Each structure stands twice: as C-alpha cells, then as structure tokens.
Amino acid sequence: xxxxxxxxxxxxxxxxxxxxxxxxxxxxxxxxxxxxxxxxxxxxxxxxxxxxxxxxxxxxxxxxxxxxxxxxxxxxxxxxxxxxxxxxxxxxxxxxxxxxxxxxxxxxxxxxxxxxxxxxxxxxxxxxxxxxxxxxxxxxxxxxxxxxxxxxxxxxxxxxxxxxxxxxxxxxxxxxxxxxxxxxxxxxxxxxxxxxxxxxxxxxxxxxxxxxxxxxxxxxxxxxxxxxxxxxxxxxxxxxxxxxxxxxxxxxxxxxxxxxxxxxxxxxxxxxxxxxxxxxxxxxxxxxxxxxxxxxxxxxxxxxxxxxxxxxxxxxxxxxxxxxxxxxxxxxxxxxxxxxxxxxxxxxxxxxxxxxxxxxxxxxxxxxxxxxxxxxxxxxxxxxxxxxxxxxxxxxxxxxxxxx
Numbered sequence: 001x002x003x004x005x006x007x008x009x010x011x012x013x014x015x016x017x018x019x020x021x022x023x024x025x026x027x028x029x030x031x032x033x034x035x036x037x038x039x040x041x042x043x044x045x046x047x048x049x050x051x052x053x054x055x056x057x058x059x060x061x062x063x064x065x066x067x068x069x070x071x072x073x074x075x076x077x078x079x080x081x082x083x084x085x086x087x088x089x090x091x092x093x094x095x096x097x098x099x100x101x102x103x104x105x106x107x108x109x110x111x112x113x114x115x116x117x118x119x120x121x122x123x124x125x126x127x128x129x130x131x132x133x134x135x136x137x138x139x140x141x142x143x144x145x146x147x148x149x150x151x152x153x154x155x156x157x158x159x160x161x162x163x164x165x166x167x168x169x170x171x172x173x174x175x176x177x178x179x180x181x182x183x184x185x186x187x188x189x190x191x192x193x194x195x196x197x198x199x200x201x202x203x204x205x206x207x208x209x210x211x212x213x214x215x216x217x218x219x220x221x222x223x224x225x226x227x228x229x230x231x232x233x234x235x236x237x238x239x240x241x242x243x244x245x246x247x248x249x250x251x252x253x254x255x256x257x258x259x260x261x262x263x264x265x266x267x268x269x270x271x272x273x274x275x276x277x278x279x280x281x282x283x284x285x286x287x288x289x290x291x292x293x294x295x296x297x298x299x300x301x302x303x304x305x306x307x308x309x310x311x312x313x314x315x316x317x318x319x320x321x322x323x324x325x326x327x328x329x330x331x332x333x334x335x336x337x338x339x340x341x342x343x344x345x346x347x348x349x350x351x352x353x354x355x356x357x358x359x360x361x362x363x364x365x366x367x368x369x370x371x372x373x374x375x376x377x378x379x380x381x382x383x384x385x386x387x388x389x390x391x392x393x394x395x396x397x398x399x400x401x402x403x404x
Contacts, residue, residue: 002026003182004074004111006100008034008063010045011116011141012080014148017053018186019078020061027063028070038063049149071107076179079104079115080141085265090272091120092265098130105134112175114139114160118206118266121273124199125165133167137176138199139183140206145260157193158183161202207273210266211282216251217258218288224254224398225295235400254398256382257293257334264289264332293334296380297341300396304347304378307394313348317367317376319388319395321353330355335382339364342380350376 001023005016008029016027029035034044038061043051053059064070071077081096097117104111112135115124124138138161143151158180166172173196180194197205220238227234234254242249258264267289271282304314318339321330330336330353339349339362350365352373360366367373374391381388381395384402388395 001075001182002073004028004071004077004104004108005080006070006077006104007080007082007096007117008038008044009080009082010047010143010145010148012078013038013043013045013050014047014143014152015078015080015116015141015183016061016063017050017059017149018152019182020059021186022060023182024060025062026070026074027061028065028067029063030065032065035063035065045148047146047148047150049147049153053149067103068107071104071111074104074108074111076175076182077104077108077111077113079113079117081117083117083119083265085268087268092118092123092269094119094123098127101127101131101134101136105131109134111135112137112171112179114179116141118262118269119203120269121203121207122200123203124161125163128163128165128167135166135168135171135175137162137172137179138202139179140202140209142206142209152183152186153188155183155187155189155192157195159195159197159202159205161197161199163199204270204273207266207270210263211270211285213251214258214263214267214289215281215285217255217263218285218292220252221254221257221292221398222288224400225292228299228398234398238400253401255334256296256338256398257289259332259334259336261331289334290337293337294341296398297338297345300338300378300380301342301345301347303396307377313346314378315348315350315376316342317373317379318349318351318353318364319373319379319381320383321351321361322355335380336362338380 003019003023003025005012005027008027016025019025037044041054043054079097079100081100083092083094086093101113104113114137116139128136140159160176160180162172162176176196184192223237224234227237238252241247242252267286271286300316304316308314321333342349350367352367356366373379379391379395381397384397384399
C-alpha cells in the first residue's frame with residue numbers, strides 16, 4: 001500500500017518508520033536537511049529506536065522535498081505538521097495542516113487523509129467543510145519526545161476519529177478501521193486496544209490526556225513547594241502518597257514545571273475549548289505551572305544572593321535546557337521561563353547546554369565547560385546527573401530521585 005506522510009518531526013517520522021515496515025511510505029518535509037539525513041539512514045532527531053530502525057535495509061521508506069513525489073498515488077496520507085498555539089487567536093494555528101491537506105488532495109483526490117497533528121475540538125469537521133467530498137479522519141498520537149517510535153511500537157491504545165460531517169460515512173468508518181489496523185500491524189505488542197469514535201471526541205481525548213498529565217505534574221510540584229516552604233522532606237511525602245495503588249508510584253518527580261512542545265499548548269487549547277462550559281481544574285493547572293516556575297526562580301535567586309554575599313550581581317548557571325532524558329529538544333522547556341524570571345530579578349544567567357550550536361540561545365552567555373558552570377553562585381538543574389557531583393554544594397534542584 002502507498003502511504004504518504006506530511007511532516008518529519010517526532011510524530012511524522014515515527015509513524016513513517018512504523019508504517020514502512022509493511023507499506024511503501026513516502027514522507028515529505030520542506031526541510032531538505034532532514035530529508036537528506038533520513039535518506040542516508042540518519043535520524044534528524046534523537047530517538048534511539050528511530051536511529052536503530054533507519055539503519056535497517058528492510059524499511060520501505062523514502063524521504064523527499066518533492067510534494068508530487070510524496071503524495072501521488074497515496075492510499076492514505078498522514079498529516080503531521082506543527083500546530084503551534086497562537087495566543088493572539090487563543091487557539092492552535094492550523095494553517096500548516098490545511099495547506100498539507102490541500103496539497104495531498106491536489107495530487108491524490110481519492111486519498112484518505114488522516115490528521116495526526118493536535119487540533120482544536122471540532123476542527124476535523126470544519127476541515128471536511130473546507131474540502132467537500134474528501135475522506136478525512138483524525139487519529140491522535142500519544143508519544144514521548146525521545147521515545148516516539150518506541151511508543152508507536154508499544155502503543156497504549158489506537159484511537160481513530162470519524163467526523164460527523166463525513167461525506168461518505170460508510171467509507172470513513174471502513175477506512176478508520178483500516179488505518180487502525182495499519183498502526184497495530186506495525187506494533188510489536190499483540191492485542192492493542194483500538195477505539196473508533198467521533199472525530200471531535202478523539203480530538204478531546206488527546207487534549208484531556210495531556211491535560212491530565214500536566215495536572216499530575218502540577219500536583220506533585222505543589223506538594224514539593226509545600227514541603228520546601230515548610231522544611232519537610234518532599235521524597236517522604238511523595239513516597240507516602242504514592243504507596244496508595246490508586247495514586248501509583250510514577251510520574252511524580254518534582255520539576256521546574258511542565259514544558260515541552262505538547263503539554264503547555266494542549267492545556268491552553270483545552271482551556272479555550274471550554275469556552276461556555278464552567279470549569280476549574282484546567283485553568284488551575286495552567287496557572288499552577290506559572291506559579292511553580294516563579295517559585296523556582298525565587299528560591300534559586302535567594303540561594304544565589306546568599307552565596308554571592310553582596311559581591312555584585314548574583315550568577316545563576318543553568319545546567320541543560322534539555323529537560324527530558326534521551327531528548328535533544330528544549331523547545332518550550334520550563335527552565336526557559338525560569339531563566340527569564342531570574343533575569344528580571346537581577347541575576348546574571350548563563351547556560352551550559354552542549355547541544356547548542358554557535359548561534360547560542362536567546363542572548364544568554366553560553367558556558368564552554370563544566371568548570372565555568374561550577375564557578376556560578378548557583379547551578380540550576382531540573383535533573384541531577386553524576387557530572388554535577390563536584391559542584392553539588394551549589395546545585396539548586398527539586399529532583400528527588402537524582403539527589404545524592
């Protein structure tokens with residue numbers, strides 16, 4: 001079967017690799033550098049499973065920057081283009097999705113389009129109105145950065161949404177089942193649960209799932225703030241709370257706040273989708289994240305001032321912008337907002353991030369060695385690693401599992 005994929009980020013590349021085990025997949029991206037790397041068997045993103053699979057010679061995967069080559073004769077076309085949250089509009093910017101759908105249908109008008117980009121609730125139905133007669137489905141992804149292909153190979157569930165405004169409901173439901181079988185057919189685990197539902201319900205599943213994760217992060221961060229302010233041991237509190245099997249001992253390590261590409265924008269989009277519906281939890285989750293980042297900045301600044309002892313402007317060295325193990329991506333990392341807050345408080349902020357190129361980051365001073373980092377009054381570390389041990393006396397972290 002011929003399958004096209006539009007967009008070669010975490011979602012698009014992992015889906016392309018997954019499906020190319022048993023299908024001919026042509027993946028399109030405007031970034032020629034990504035295309036060239038994939039054509040050489042190299043991954044443009046850090047993901048162990050993607051890196052390993054791209055070295056295999058049995059994948060039927062081609063990457064291209066030629067739309068016609070990618071989209072012609074496609075039976076299914078997966079849309080995995082970015083949908084950044086636009087604060088001025090109070091919603092996702094879905095223009096890249098619409099452009100990709102239009103391009104696919106111009107070359108393959110009979111293709112079934114499957115949107116995997118995260119979108120507002122009700123968007124797929126509106127998309128059907130923009131492209132009358134087209135068969136368009138929505139299938140959310142549930143992936144972690146750095147483990148995207150692993151999560152596709154071992155999926156928790158497969159969800160496919162059929163729009164209520166589908167021009168051919170029978171074909172849409174048939175193709176929803178066929179696409180779900182394509183995904184589960186590439187997975188390594190048998191018996192993956194498949195759920196076919198209305199598209200707007202599938203869109204809401206994605207936003208509510210990520211908002212729940214953000215709420216759990218915020219809960220344990222607030223527990224940690226309470227413990228820090230009251231002079232308690234946060235690890236004891238968390239261990240006691242999480243011993244209850246209804247809570248579970250997972251996803252509970254305090255951090256500087258939830259960040260990354262998905263959680264911040266998805267929580268804000270869900271909050272926007274709640275317009276006209278009374279709620280409290282979602283708005284509290286969004287606000288709690290901002291409060292947490294301010295608290296971290298204030299605590300780190302207090303420690304820097306104490307260590308500086310009035311000797312000029314306190315210096316705070318940030319250990320890594322990357323906040324997730326196994327990832328090389330720091331877009332929308334929570335520590336970036338903490339850094340901005342520290343600057344407003346009067347700190348001199350410098351960064352140790354070995355993945356940075358010569359362009360640096362945001363005008364901050366980039367440190368060239370761990371020795372330079374150790375010379376800062378305070379070292380801000382979302383997660384502690386062994387290389388921080390020599391400077392442990394000046395590390396500010398809330399990482400309860402990485403502490404010595």
